[in-house]
Amino acid sequence: MYDAVCNRGLRKLREYVVQCLIYSAVVLVSAVFIWLLIDLLRGGLSHLSWEFVTELPRDAGRAGGIASILISTLLILLVAVLTAVPVAWMTAILLAEFVAIGSWFGKTVRFSLYVLAGVPSIVFGLFGNAFFCVYLGLGFSILSGGLTLACMLLPILTSTAEAGLRAVSHTYRLAASALGLSRAAALLHLILPAAAPAMAAGLLLGIGRALAETAALLFTSGYAERMPDSLLDSGRALALHIFDLSMNVPGGDEPAYASALVLVSLLLGINILAMKFAYGLQRSKLML
Amino acid sequence: MNIKQEVGKCDPFTLGPLEAGPACSDPLPVIQVKDLSLRYHGKLALKEVSLDIYKGCITALIGPSGCGKTSLLSAINRLTDLIPGCSVNGRILVQGRNIYDPDESVQALRRQVGMVFQKPAPFPLSIRRNLSLPLHEHGITRKAEVADISEQALRDVGLWDEVCDRMDSAALNLSGGQQQRLCIARALALQPQILLMDEPCSALDPIASGVVEDLICRLRGRYTVVIVTHNLAQARRIANYAAFFWVSGHAGQLIEFGRCQKIFESPRHELTAAYVNGVRG
Ligand SMILES: Nc1ncnc2c1ncn2[C@@H]1O[C@H](COP(=O)(O)OP(=O)(O)OP(=O)(O)O)[C@@H](O)[C@H]1O
Numbered sequence A: 001m002y003d004a005v006c007n008r009g010l011r012k013l014r015e016y017v018v019q020c021l022i023y024s025a026v027v028l029v030s031a032v033f034i035w036l037l038i039d040l041l042r043g044g045l046s047h048l049s050w051e052f053v054t055e056l057p058r059d060a061g062r063a064g065g066i067a068s069i070l071i072s073t074l075l076i077l078l079v080a081v082l083t084a085v086p087v088a089w090m091t092a093i094l095l096a097e098f099v100a101i102g103s104w105f106g107k108t109v110r111f112s113l114y115v116l117a118g119v120p121s122i123v124f125g126l127f128g129n130a131f132f133c134v135y136l137g138l139g140f141s142i143l144s145g146g147l148t149l150a151c152m153l154l155p156i157l158t159s160t161a162e163a164g165l166r167a168v169s170h171t172y173r174l175a176a177s178a179l180g181l182s183r184a185a186a187l188l189h190l191i192l193p194a195a196a197p198a199m200a201a202g203l204l205l206g207i208g209r210a211l212a213e214t215a216a217l218l219f220t221s222g223y224a225e226r227m228p229d230s231l232l233d234s235g236r237a238l239a240l241h242i243f244d245l246s247m248n249v250p251g252g253d254e255p256a257y258a259s260a261l262v263l264v265s266l267l268l269g270i271n272i273l274a275m276k277f278a279y280g281l282q283r284s285k286l287m288l
Numbered sequence B: 001m002n003i004k005q006e007v008g009k010c011d012p013f014t015l016g017p018l019e020a021g022p023a024c025s026d027p028l029p030v031i032q033v034k035d036l037s038l039r040y041h042g043k044l045a046l047k048e049v050s051l052d053i054y055k056g057c058i059t060a061l062i063g064p065s066g067c068g069k070t071s072l073l074s075a076i077n078r079l080t081d082l083i084p085g086c087s088v089n090g091r092i093l094v095q096g097r098n099i100y101d102p103d104e105s106v107q108a109l110r111r112q113v114g115m116v117f118q119k120p121a122p123f124p125l126s127i128r129r130n131l132s133l134p135l136h137e138h139g140i141t142r143k144a145e146v147a148d149i150s151e152q153a154l155r156d157v158g159l160w161d162e163v164c165d166r167m168d169s170a171a172l173n174l175s176g177g178q179q180q181r182l183c184i185a186r187a188l189a190l191q192p193q194i195l196l197m198d199e200p201c202s203a204l205d206p207i208a209s210g211v212v213e214d215l216i217c218r219l220r221g222r223y224t225v226v227i228v229t230h231n232l233a234q235a236r237r238i239a240n241y242a243a244f245f246w247v248s249g250h251a252g253q254l255i256e257f258g259r260c261q262k263i264f265e266s267p268r269h270e271l272t273a274a275y276v277n278g279v280r281g
């Protein structure tokens, strides 16, 4: 009797300790994020205004806004996504639907994607500079930067899309085949719609990474802060702008903070969207 | 496209060879399985099965778990092609044509041979789309025709009255029994000649199971049905023929095949007798 009570007390204590540990870890994680956010808000909020977003930078970015930088960023992203998505998703469809999981071909492709995912972005920058800027003669341009980013996005887009496609229940494929549907029809009408939320979530994560990218763009899209005329013009990405303002421009702290605030809000928005899609994935009763 | 009108045009069917007396018409085997061996990753799962399945009859496949009943069904409509590591030796003739011939169209075969799975597998689409998607895929695209066929198929499985006012809601919101009947309707809508059913009642409660069973009985004559079931009473109630499988040395084998009554009442093989009397299995 006494033993039982004692045991129960001990178990309760243990549970309590574990809970405390978990909660303090959660608090710590959120604290880092909140601290960062407060720091950004304190440093940048006073400088942030509608004009800041819509005006061109003046005096090396100390004054004026970031309009041209936002446009350059958007163009770089657009190039990256439009080139990476078709390649990545077609690779994912091939790997998930048409190649046996243990096959030599699939293993090789997957392994090279893992390696690619682990390559530091500065190395992508060097490669992009050597290949796109110099070898293909695109120079420091939005196109070079976008294509370099596209290479960086390939692994993340491919692996999320492949995982999404593989997560679609095999019974749909069997049922579709049993009804005489062709593989293409099953893919188009059943499997892609079912995998769409996962693929969209992966795309948003990829865009988030591309948006935050600095090192790979340093050597490829350059840092001209003027409004780009074409894709072959050099253009400065937002993250690069922050880097430049805080490292190379004395007195550039405030606009740097404000730009960082813009960047973080964009990233936050994208991540929330990605989470929404991932959540949609869990509701498997999707209706089309 | 009324199915009932089609019956008259069909070839005659019989319940197979008679035990005694003069035959009124010859039994017509539509599926002939010849020396079929099936392997998963090189390991034998079915060994040298040979059997005929007669037109218009219900044939029950019975036997303990793991004896290869599902594997045999998937071999008949070549769903084995989709299972990694699965290889098939031997021949299966469906209406006289070897389905494993490289020239045979798999899609045409699967239109002719419908399949209903053990677990209801409706697509995550609306009820209407579940029925229309396969029809569209087989070239039936006229709206009125698709609607007619869908309605007829749903009426055949007794689901029309339950779902006619919510055809556009998600099929996955139906109950398990309704889902299974929808899957049967989906298979029937393609007007196959042969219907393979893998334990269609195992996920259902007794009432829903009774409904499906009645439905299968009503299919007799119009369709050739091959049904896997663990419910021996059910097999006895509905089947004309029964095939008994048993695992010996890790590979499934056909032990005995014959008229259902015969298998259950005077089996030739002692294993069959032990199994159907509930002594073993
Ligand atoms: N995809 C697969 N890969 C490897 N082995 C398999 C696969 N499917 C079935 N098998 C093996 O083949 C044998 C026969 O399986 P099958 O599913 O045909 O049995 P069954 O008679 O339908 O059993 P149950 O009555 O339990 O459904 C089993 O030993 C099983 O382990």
Ligand SMILES: [Mg+2]
Binding pocket: B069, B070, B071, B198
């Ligand atoms: Mg089975």
